[in-house]
Amino acid sequence: DAKTTQPPSMDCAEGRAANLPCNHSTISGNEYVYWYRQIHSQGPQYIIHGLKNNETNEMASLIITEDRKSSTLILPHATLRDTAVYYCIVRVKAAGNKLTFGGGTRVLVKP
């Protein structure tokens, strides 16, 4: 699986949009971009994933650049409960393939 690079930490203000960047410059055509988060040692929680088109669900939006070498996870209105470690993961499109976690971005939402 291609590697990802994320900033180790970032702060954002409650009520504002949080934009979390991720670089995956070696991504290949059969690899998806997944985002998970982990709140204080709980199990990782799935947020969203995409291949090349932008995606949106009730939790977040995922913007993938046209060349697919980077992406941004957007939390539209951050709350204190969004404080967590956010993981950007590239995963090969294959049935049952594992996820490989990196260090993620520690996001602190401040009042």
Added chain:
Amino acid sequence: EPEVTQTPSHQVTQMGQEVILRCVPISNHLYFYWYRQILGQKVEFLVSFYNNEISEKSEIFDDQFSVERPDGSNFTLKIRSTKLEDSAMYFCASASVGNSPLHFGNGTRLTVT
């Protein structure tokens, strides 16, 4: 919303003892996984399981570890002779078909003394 359930939430055991960590995956899922996270470190893949056999395992998953799906609902991780360095959070995950997302349980904290 269906979820992955893990028991116990916390297990304390003495070095050299056997432990079994239990997981109930989401009912229609076909792919099962175990991960671990040592305190302050990354979430690490241990093993994946499909169609009653191991699909892939990491270097961590040595002969001390085994997995089993003893019935239609449970998925277990056994550590035969625990070491101090096995102390960690152990997460079970499951996925339905194809490239669908993994869904994780909230883990079992294993403390080896």
